[in-house]
Amino acid sequence: MNAIDLFAGCGGLSKGFMDAGFNIIVGVDNDQAALNTFELNHDGAVGLNADLSKHETFEEIKRIAGNREIDVIIAGPPCQGFSLTGPRNFDDKRNRLYLAVIEMVKEYKPKGFIIENVPGMTTLYQGQIKDEILKRFRKIGYNIECKILIAADYGVPQMRKRLIFMGIRKDIGVPHFPEPKFTPETYRTCRDAISDLPTRTDRLGEETDEYSESPKTEYQKLMRGNNTVLHNHVATDHKQFVIDTIALVPEGGNYKDLPPGWGESRKFHMAWTRLNGNAPSRTVDTGHRNIFHYELNRIPTVREDARIQSFPDDFVFTGTKTQQSRQVGNAVPPLLGQALGEELLRIISEGGDEQKKK
Secondary structure (H helix, E strand, O other): OEEEEEOOOOOHHHHHHHHOOOEEEEEEEOOHHHHHHHHHHOOOOEEEEOOOOOHHHHHHHHHHHOOOOOOEEEEOOOOHHHHHHOHHHOOOHHHHHHHHHHHHHHHHOOOEEEEEEOHHHHOHHHHHHHHHHHHHHHHOOEEEEEEEEEHHHHOOOEOOEEEEEEEEEOOOOOOOOOOOOOOOOOOOOHHHHHOOOOOOOOOOOOOEEOOOOOOOOHHHHHHHOOOOOEEOOOOOOOOHHHHHHHOOOOOOOOHHHOOOOOOOOOOOOOOOEEOOOOOOEOOOOOOOOOEEOOOOOOOOOHHHHHHHOOOOOOOOOOOOHHHHHHHHHHOOOHHHHHHHHHHHHHHHHHHHHHHHHO
8 A cells, every 4th residue: 555654754654654564655844854864764755855835745746646546644743833823723824734634635535544743732722622633534534533652562662652643534444543562561671672782882983883792682683684784873972071970870860860069050850861771761852962871871872762763773864963863853663653554554454345345
């Protein structure tokens, strides 16, 4: 089945859909660095730098798709506008990017769609924004539900939460979210994810490397696949005061564990946080340098963050290190995307079988 990815970023969600068996035709975004990464890793999919609020973007997507049917649309539109405009001004131009997704679904009438967003949208204006989104999609012919999913439930070594809207065309079936594959007792941990990677204490700045040891866990084997070259594993050369400060923070600790007089420059809830190696990671950030390795006195490399996000090692990030960190941090974990893609495929396939019986 063919899919298009709107607000694709580097393509974490569509990578998961690829692994579920979908053909990704195009990814649309306005971040060229992220699109460069998208194109490199999506088997011939086009990375389109365009504004989704403009009609010509719709025409360009049609041109790229050609005569191929668009079976599924996946999207991660920003929702900042809603926090300013409120439910009564849903059609305000500040919400144009979210509205563009609704228009795209109206245009293509795909069999199904997935929209992901921040969990806070469920409570924005007492849930009125969420309810309006549900209402509008139902009005154009879709059964739709939403749910907050935890990435760790689907094998991602990270406690990342995302609000997921799943829509299924009414003639096909009803939404159903994938069942969790892991429990808190079996969650994959930071050590499960990255303990096989070189420490990088001796080769800080080299862009490519080789593995220094065999994989130690099933997850590390999964992430390596048949890959032989280690990309994006460049350590940050911190100032000495940063190294000295984080060295005083125990595994799983933060600024509250520092002795008096240490780390005074950073005193907010995420400051000087050291990961707990025996638990899933906190949400991977976009490179703000507040979360440190569970054992080493540095922040994680782009590859370590990518592992924690469930990007396989053959998914190569391009651009500057800052751009790479932003791409990783903004992405939907591919394993979560794969679980959603497989569930969507099952629902659509079963719906098609029912149609044939009729």
